[in-house]
Amino acid sequence: MGFACIVDPPRDGVREAVDACHSAGINVVMITGDSAATAKTIARNLNILGPNSLVVEGGQIPELSDDEFARVNVFARVNPEHKQIIVERYQSQRKVVAMTGDGVNDALALAMSDAGVAMGITGTDVAKEAADIVITDDSFASIVTGVHEGRGLFSKIRMMVYFYIAINLFESIVFFGAMFILPSTITMLTPWQSLYLVATTHSFPGLALVFDKTSPHAMEERPRDSEEIITRPLAVFMVLNVALMAFGAAMAYFLTYTGWLGIVDIYPENLEGFYTIVTRPAKATIMMLTVILLLESTIVFIIRRINMPVTKSIREPGTIRYFVLIGLVYIAHLGLMYIYPAQEILDSVGLKFYFMPLTMYDWVICILLALPAIVGMELYKRRLRKNNITL
Template sequence: MAFADMVLPSNYGPNFKFNPDKPNFPVKGLRFVGMISMIDPPRASVPDAVSKCRSAGIRVIMVTGDHPVTALAIARKVGIISRNALCTYDFAFRDDISLSKVSEKDKSECTAAVVTGSDLRELSDIELEKILTTYPEIVFARTSPQQKLKIVEALQRLEKVVAVTGDGVNDSPALKKADIGIAMGITGTDVSKEAADMILLDDNFASIVTGIEEGRLIFDNLKKSIAYELTSNVPEIAPFLMLLMLNIPESLTVMAIIVIDVGTDLWPAISLAYEKPETDIMTRNPRNPKKDKLINRRLILVTYCQIGVIQAISSYVCFFLSMHIHGFKFSTLTGIRSDWENYNVNDLKDSYGQEWTFESREKLLRKGIASYFLSIVITQIADLLICKTRKLSLLEQGMSNHVLNAGLLFEIVLAVIVVYCPYINSVFQMEPVEAYVLVPALPFAFGIILYDECRKYLIRKYPGGFVYRHTYY
């Protein structure tokens, strides 16, 4: 900062109103008295944080009270404005630092803009919105608290989700108006902290980016857990629909559903919360808060109409195979529910003419229920593996989530105990089944994994394509 002085004439008295924006006092013929240089360098982690924001589709705009030259220099140093970007200020600096004096031809050549507080006062809301949409890189300098609020409101009118950081009293209106206000915990004033939604304890911009990454991870893992839990609903609901449509014996009991929901599925669903972030988590664009909910149409389409249907088919293949091996073909099972459940009928004939008592039928049905239950468990293991990622291949993600690995083991052990352990299986109305009855479930499980790997490959290969638009949940 250069310092100069001048002895002003008597007409510049104590009551004279000086105008620093449009000087109404002498600015030439001053006496140079000295110069002071000072620097408040940005933290070393800020440039990398800004770069991560860019790759994540997050736009960083600097709003400061500093001089435009200082603001532009810092913005270029940390990467808010690219070093090779042509800025409106490069032209405005030659013409009394007014954006309005830059020609339209020069503006069209620029990819970055520096807007001063004096410029903002002359801009209408529509003109400000045009600047915000025209230039991807923007710095606002010499701004007042009211102007910071005006910028936030303009961005919100453009349907942007706005986060504002600040530490002073003059930042509190913008902090309050923003979708999320972030105050500085060390240097921040009490007023700014009260107005903010979040307080940054270390006053480090890089911590915000870390928080964004953590937030995306939490959102991802919640989606994965919900997708895993919803899928098993289809094979659980299907037996009751089949009872109504085909009038066949009950293929899944309420006790078996309880074992699935609060037993075999519980630990694996929780374990997805411990899944590490996918490598592309900070290269995706921000989600649309109006359309990208935790549960959306695409999530329902994948869980209920695709993976869930495959699981239901697999379970019924195992159920009907178990019944067929013991004499009841599919054609015989349809329409015999009333006779099957009637304890007075002790001569019900199977497909080969053999008569079955009520007790023998009940024991056979428990085998079929166990087959149906174990098929759900096998296909749910495959479902758990595909739910580890939303976009990347399972091979890229790996199996480093030890909580999930333990959950897989727990799911298998619990299923074996419920079906094959004496006395316990009678409580859950099941009987041990032969291993070969479950063999058909294995191709379905591998098919689920293969199908989902192909789906994710198409999502990566053709972003925005048909598969992406209809299945990327």
């Protein structure tokens, strides 16, 4: 007498993928036609079953209360009609449902779910047609990888929307406010200075966000509504950020233009550039542009991983791209200030940027005026983390 045992073990990496889903707030549910005992054993090996999880057979689904249904992580002895009921009940509880399947009997549930995922190798043509996504390697781990990349893409979209709304609001407050305060004879920005602002601080920091890598910690954040681009906490964060940035830039212009308390003056070093005649309004503009450079080049580091301290986010993969792209902006800014032949060449073809060299003291003033927005937002993020509020 002898025994023959046949085992179809889970693929490598599936248990780790299930654990990643749990850390991401995704509830993994097994739906199978196998017996409850078999399904329970497999689910336990894959860490799908939790301490309070239930295992039920398809015929028992209509008898379950909503609370009991929410605790089910394994559905056994399921037929196509049961799969339809399962998807409908989850959706009635306002859950976002992703359904995987490979057979003809999965087609209806795949079509009904919010995200139908069919298997590319073993899947039937009917299942592939009904699904929204086809996995070419039939691996559950590939689905989790897709979720990870999707979260990274969604985070990029949110932060790019935030960046461009914030900097445009900030500059609108400064420039439109100046129209009502400054004399009509004073032009805060020349046309070429406006173009310079658009071509540098509006472009390269945004490109850094576009080409950023997905955070390894993306699967540790809670699921979000796909329409939840600017949440209420993020809107409050933006208002505070815009206010602090506008204060810093406006103060740079005000202190230089008025010479208030002698904090900022015109120094001999300011006259050593290509433009030897420097007025207070002209220097005030360059001081303000320098503060804008400091603010808009650092805001991307603050919001890149907005729920992390910047000291941690700069150690994430892809940071070098930020330094390269933003470094180009600083090279352009410093080149216009201190490489006098560059100004001469540009001026000869009509590109008048009117940059003058700033002293070390001028730079210290600019940095001090930018610090409230930089340090203030990091401190505010720290307060939110202590209160378990995510942005």
